[in-house]
Amino acid sequence: MVQWIYSFGNGKADGDASMKNLLGGKGANLAEMSSIGLPVPPGFTLTTEVCEHYLSNNNTYPNSLKVQIESALLNVESITGLKFGESKNSLLLSVRSGARTSMPGMMDTVLNVGLNDKSVKGLAEYSGDERFAYDSYRRFLQMYGDVVLGVESHMFEDLLESHKNKKGIQLDTDMEALDWSYLLDDYKKLVKDETGCSFPQDPYEQLWGGISAVLGSWMNRRAKTYRLLHNIPEEWGTAVNVQAMVFGNMGNDCVTGVAFTRNPTSGENECCGEYLVNAQGEDVVAGTRTPQPITISGKNANSSEQLSLEEFLPDVYTKLLDICRSLEGHYNHMQDVEFTVQKKRLWMLQTRNGICTTKAALKIAVDMVEEGLIDKAEAILRIDPRQLDQVLHPTLDLSVKREILDVGIPASPGAASGRLVFNSADAENWVGRGNDVILVRTETSPEDIRGMNVVRGIVTTRGGMTSHAAVVARGMGTPCVSGVGSMIINYEKKILKVHGQILQEGETITIDGTSGEVMKGDVPTIQPEFSDDLLQLMKWVDEIKTMGIRANVETPSDARTAIAFGAEGVGLCRTEKMFSDSERIIHVRKMIFAEDEKGRRDALEKLLPHHRNDFVDLFKTMNGMPITIRLLDPPLHEFLPTNDIDIANFAKVSGIEACDIKARAAQLYELNPMLGNRGCRLGIAYPEIYEMQARAIFEAANVVIEAGVEVKPEVMVSLIAFKSEFEIFKKLVDGEAKKVREVTGKELDYKIGAMIELPCSALRAGEIAKVADFFSFGSNDLTQTALGLSRDDSNSFIQIYREKSILDYDPFVSIDVDGVGELVKIAIERGRSVHKDIKFGNCGEHGGDADSIKFFHQIGIDYVSCSPYRVPIARLAAAQAVLKKQD
Numbered sequence: 001m002v003q004w005i006y007s008f009g010n011g012k013a014d015g016d017a018s019m020k021n022l023l024g025g026k027g028a029n030l031a032e033m034s035s036i037g038l039p040v041p042p043g044f045t046l047t048t049e050v051c052e053h054y055l056s057n058n059n060t061y062p063n064s065l066k067v068q069i070e071s072a073l074l075n076v077e078s079i080t081g082l083k084f085g086e087s088k089n090s091l092l093l094s095v096r097s098g099a100r101t102s103m104p105g106m107m108d109t110v111l112n113v114g115l116n117d118k119s120v121k122g123l124a125e126y127s128g129d130e131r132f133a134y135d136s137y138r139r140f141l142q143m144y145g146d147v148v149l150g151v152e153s154h155m156f157e158d159l160l161e162s163h164k165n166k167k168g169i170q171l172d173t174d175m176e177a178l179d180w181s182y183l184l185d186d187y188k189k190l191v192k193d194e195t196g197c198s199f200p201q202d203p204y205e206q207l208w209g210g211i212s213a214v215l216g217s218w219m220n221r222r223a224k225t226y227r228l229l230h231n232i233p234e235e236w237g238t239a240v241n242v243q244a245m246v247f248g249n250m251g252n253d254c255v256t257g258v259a260f261t262r263n264p265t266s267g268e269n270e271c272c273g274e275y276l277v278n279a280q281g282e283d284v285v286a287g288t289r290t291p292q293p294i295t296i297s298g299k300n301a302n303s304s305e306q307l308s309l310e311e312f313l314p315d316v317y318t319k320l321l322d323i324c325r326s327l328e329g330h331y332n333h334m335q336d337v338e339f340t341v342q343k344k345r346l347w348m349l350q351t352r353n354g355i356c357t358t359k360a361a362l363k364i365a366v367d368m369v370e371e372g373l374i375d376k377a378e379a380i381l382r383i384d385p386r387q388l389d390q391v392l393h394p395t396l397d398l399s400v401k402r403e404i405l406d407v408g409i410p411a412s413p414g415a416a417s418g419r420l421v422f423n424s425a426d427a428e429n430w431v432g433r434g435n436d437v438i439l440v441r442t443e444t445s446p447e448d449i450r451g452m453n454v455v456r457g458i459v460t461t462r463g464g465m466t467s468h469a470a471v472v473a474r475g476m477g478t479p480c481v482s483g484v485g486s487m488i489i490n491y492e493k494k495i496l497k498v499h500g501q502i503l504q505e506g507e508t509i510t511i512d513g514t515s516g517e518v519m520k521g522d523v524p525t526i527q528p529e530f531s532d533d534l535l536q537l538m539k540w541v542d543e544i545k546t547m548g549i550r551a552n553v554e555t556p557s558d559a560r561t562a563i564a565f566g567a568e569g570v571g572l573c574r575t576e577k578m579f580s581d582s583e584r585i586i587h588v589r590k591m592i593f594a595e596d597e598k599g600r601r602d603a604l605e606k607l608l609p610h611h612r613n614d615f616v617d618l619f620k621t622m623n624g625m626p627i628t629i630r631l632l633d634p635p636l637h638e639f640l641p642t643n644d645i646d647i648a649n650f651a652k653v654s655g656i657e658a659c660d661i662k663a664r665a666a667q668l669y670e671l672n673p674m675l676g677n678r679g680c681r682l683g684i685a686y687p688e689i690y691e692m693q694a695r696a697i698f699e700a701a702n703v704v705i706e707a708g709v710e711v712k713p714e715v716m717v718s719l720i721a722f723k724s725e726f727e728i729f730k731k732l733v734d735g736e737a738k739k740v741r742e743v744t745g746k747e748l749d750y751k752i753g754a755m756i757e758l759p760c761s762a763l764r765a766g767e768i769a770k771v772a773d774f775f776s777f778g779s780n781d782l783t784q785t786a787l788g789l790s791r792d793d794s795n796s797f798i799q800i801y802r803e804k805s806i807l808d809y810d811p812f813v814s815i816d817v818d819g820v821g822e823l824v825k826i827a828i829e830r831g832r833s834v835h836k837d838i839k840f841g842n843c844g845e846h847g848g849d850a851d852s853i854k855f856f857h858q859i860g861i862d863y864v865s866c867s868p869y870r871v872p873i874a875r876l877a878a879a880q881a882v883l884k885k886q887d
């Protein structure tokens, strides 16, 4: 017979902490606490398999469940000496959810199950407190009425308010036994009116009602949204914990509270927490009373006047402290516990690994290694790489109220506030006048780069994680929220409409690129700290990781950031970004407008010294580290002016008529530019552009070598599909190297490699690898082309795919292992089979994503490259990939 129920209590348990998948986090830890002899109210857990059965069989239970529940109830009755369904000495139960990972407040709970018109009198007698008994019964009516019977909670609250008004009572605490008992009649009538049935008096009916409501709440909207946000699979299901009630509200020697075994904000090794006298857990959540500190030191830290638990119930406090210590020693993890004190007797209701700030998590991990509780590998595994964003970027001060306008894609982490502007020129003007600015655009293009460079944050109404705005913002470390589909920009009027609100240019907004929220007004932010604990952890990380971590950078200042964050080289220098500067863009545009090759070469000749200087600066900054330089990638139209002001300006400096500029733009227009004339295709049509770039690279290499700096450029060509394309570039690059060598008489050491970002090149890797020194996977374009999903437009429907569980991740964030990943794997196998020493890198955005990094490590990629601010995240993920492989 399948075991659907696991009992615990009285120093014993059927389950243990390792059984989280079956018993949920709460159930597994209740079992563990019980079996190590901690005071846990006895109870039992319905497994997550019950949930699976219930939801996939039309909300029905497995056959043997009823018998197993009855036998488990007998066990609880024998431990407590109480009886379920009796009017005197009645056993009352709590029915709570408990998924594998905590989903705070997302699912339902029913307390005081077993109370009815008879047992409430028994409870009054047993507790010697009539008021408490009737209050408990009305709480039960309200909770059960809401959660199980679907009578909205506010209807009960309305009745309570009108009773209080009638009697001139201000606070719930002023309600007397008789008041609650009158109210009970009103509550019962409400249930009858709303549901057509009387409130169930049969305790077993109540219990089954509670269980089905908790199981059903796995599929409620809140829980579904939470799962989507936290990548929790729907098939996990929830366990249900049924447990004997203990009461923190049975008088003034009763309390309810929560405690952390270490400080969750600072990480200090000190117990801290809060409690309420004569209250239930829900009262702490409701926030109607201010909780009191547990320790005297907590009281002093908050300058609180209230009595700490340490002073109020010193024996209970000492016992709680002992339990906290033993729990931490048992789990070797900071614990977050819930407890109740009923008539001075301490009961533990929950323990789980505590969630804390990243700063605290780092301190706790490092301290625990020093205290000998865990080893370095465990400390590394304890930190979620995504969490590191919190200490690398400014974060919002969450204690301040926020008015959220909408939520988009969290495209580049960090929080920022500034004046709202709608184009780059205005951004520069506002910044020039001393303002912080947030640039809001439908989407950005290379033309916006100057504006993007000076603003505090960027919002786009279209695009996802690999859109231009997202990639550029991450590279700059500028917070960015993309794809806020509900926002409508009117560029002419300089206004923004969002959910019925209108915001004008110059109004202040705040964005959080870590959560995707866009808020009205100025929300204060907290600056990041690169703590000693982080540095220590990163030292351990570097001892373990085997994969190289490089950065995607173009400028010396980004390169310096990358080095400070631990980058070991440049994995992608997108040279087109070096053309957006106002001095360069003019020559690029003239080159595009040239009528013949000679005209193009003349314009390129002007660009050459600028480009060479860019490389000199970059090579010097990287000081001998490897640098992969990608030759021009985007289609030419991206360099053209688009708005009338820019067109007029260019017409003035170039002498070309505005109408001719527009005509040329129309000529270059492509229906599908991402699959159009870009990357190597452009170089086949206009080799002179690529010759100039190769020359600039080699001449710059000579300059820095002369100055005593080592450099070995790795030249890379994008969008390769065929070996023959790559051979054309190899000849071109080798030819330029030869020309430079002939002038300088000096040898040049360099490599030339192909970007593998089309399914075709992955499949033809065995051919291409014969002539390439390295492959760098462009996982952004490879995802786009393998899945046929536009990286700029797919955001809206990927969300729908996620909601419908077709995809449980965004493939532009985390590599699609079985599809896109398989292509990478094939390319590696085929490439290596013909070229034993060929090197493999990944330079798409997946290089900063922990799950993707683990996959890249497993298939033998030599390095990943990501934006500078994600380098520490990638280093940590790379070390975790080694440790997880050893599992």
Ligand code: PEP
Residues within 6 Å of the ligand: 471, 572, 574, 633, 757, 777, 778, 779, 780, 781, 782, 843, 844, 845
């Ligand atoms: C890629 O496609 O993964 C890549 C790195 O190139 P880009 O994002 O510049 O197209």
Ligand code: MG
Residues within 6 Å of the ligand: 718, 757, 778, 780, 781
């Ligand atoms: Mg690409």
